[in-house]
Amino acid sequence: xxxxxxxxxxxxxxxxxxxxxxxxxxxxxxxxxxxxxxxxxxxxxxxxxxxxxxxxxxxxxxxxxxxxxxxxxxxxxxxxxxxxxxxxxxxxxxxxxxxxxxxxxxxxxxxxxxxxxxxxxxxxxxxxx
Amino acid sequence: xxxxxxxxxxxxxxxxxxxxxxxxxxxxxxxxxxxxxxxxxxxxxxxxxxxxxxxxxxxxxxxxxxxxxxxxxxxxxxxxxxxxxxxxxxxxxxxxxxxxxxxxxxxxxxxxxxxxxxxxxxxxxxxxxxxxxxxxxxxxxxxxxxxxxxxxxxxxxxxxxxxxxxxxxxxxxxxxxxxxxxxxxxxxxxxxxxxxxxxxxxxxxxxxxxxxxxxxxxxxxxxxxxxxxxxxxxxxxxxxxxxxxxxxxxxxxxxxxxxxxxxxxxxxxxxxxxxxxxxxxxxxxxxxxxxxxxxxxxxxxxxxxxxxxxxxxxxxxxxxxxxxxxxx
Numbered sequence: 001x002x003x004x005x006x007x008x009x010x011x012x013x014x015x016x017x018x019x020x021x022x023x024x025x026x027x028x029x030x031x032x033x034x035x036x037x038x039x040x041x042x043x044x045x046x047x048x049x050x051x052x053x054x055x056x057x058x059x060x061x062x063x064x065x066x067x068x069x070x071x072x073x074x075x076x077x078x079x080x081x082x083x084x085x086x087x088x089x090x091x092x093x094x095x096x097x098x099x100x101x102x103x104x105x106x107x108x109x110x111x112x113x114x115x116x117x118x119x120x121x122x123x124x125x126x127x128x129x
Numbered sequence: 130x131x132x133x134x135x136x137x138x139x140x141x142x143x144x145x146x147x148x149x150x151x152x153x154x155x156x157x158x159x160x161x162x163x164x165x166x167x168x169x170x171x172x173x174x175x176x177x178x179x180x181x182x183x184x185x186x187x188x189x190x191x192x193x194x195x196x197x198x199x200x201x202x203x204x205x206x207x208x209x210x211x212x213x214x215x216x217x218x219x220x221x222x223x224x225x226x227x228x229x230x231x232x233x234x235x236x237x238x239x240x241x242x243x244x245x246x247x248x249x250x251x252x253x254x255x256x257x258x259x260x261x262x263x264x265x266x267x268x269x270x271x272x273x274x275x276x277x278x279x280x281x282x283x284x285x286x287x288x289x290x291x292x293x294x295x296x297x298x299x300x301x302x303x304x305x306x307x308x309x310x311x312x313x314x315x316x317x318x319x320x321x322x323x324x325x326x327x328x329x330x331x332x333x334x335x336x337x338x339x340x341x342x343x344x345x346x347x348x349x350x351x352x353x354x355x356x357x358x359x360x361x362x363x364x365x366x367x368x369x370x371x372x373x374x375x376x377x378x379x380x381x382x383x384x385x386x387x388x389x390x391x392x393x394x395x396x397x398x399x400x401x402x403x404x405x406x407x408x409x410x411x412x413x414x415x416x417x418x419x420x421x422x423x424x425x426x427x428x429x430x431x432x433x434x435x436x437x438x439x440x441x442x443x444x445x446x447x448x449x450x451x452x453x454x455x456x457x
Contacts, residue, residue: 036217039146040456065452090161
């Protein structure tokens, strides 16, 4: 096994390049912290504009949370779990499989949930079953 | 170690098993595939949560109003600060873990020991925070009344502040609770499944005596706020529909709103907490192996890397739970 394996040190598509793997780790930590602080602040303030406007059946605020979550997930996987340094084959075997199955499941199940909501709302069905 | 590795003597030949297209060791690859399957398990749970939430989308509890506590700050309204703190703890323990992996690549035993130790401490702080969060959630705060239809109604004063049941319910009457037994010929009645500290009759009497009190229902208006009824509607709601007092949350009743919210909260954060707890355990085993020099003798610290993958995965899942339980 190779001990001093090469790490790719550039993030943001090369816009930010770190000197060493350790500084990259701290840099990613700072980025993740900033994103978390933004999320918590938005979650506490809940600006009216973002709450009252919808896009694809979800509030804008929720879309922001989801995008920021995926952003954090990307950096945790790519830099903490070293996905950036793995071969393309391993990366795709893991990420594409999981992403496809999860997106498929979530889409179907949420559409079904919304349908049942409509049935409750418009039909004469008791609140709980 | 070497004894368990089967070699065919054809390692250099492409069709003899010598070709490693993914350039990852067996153990690391299997850890990745385990993580994929575990991610699908968690997604199944979170998707089920999303399903139930979409089903009751206009009556789901608002997390800002559920998780408002911070240890040692009693009565202070602190929405989400504590869970944000927990998130930081977990991200930070991820950082120390990846630093330990990095030190392992450099064969720096002492640094691996230090960083693994910090990771374990972070994990323990996280698990105990989650225990605190659970106990606060189970104990509840203001209490609520459940209607005959299974909906939760909560009490507010006319300034829009929550009012606890114990603050307005009439004093308990002195009637004795007698336990009926089969010996007395009463076989058809069972004890109530759980006994709140005050009865619904006391809450109702206190509510009718106090003109400032209003009722907040589970259903939300178009801005996503729970609807607060006026005094007449409130009285009608309590008198006609009220059925039992709910304090805190369990798997059947939940003072914060729909019982499914509590069920999924217990199930998903519990499953995640179980992952953190096993992660701490595995980290401890690897930690002692590092101390006694197992990996130093083996010549590489790949085991730290593998357990690190698991630990980061646990952090990754928390990022999603944080979003879908506390933010959205």
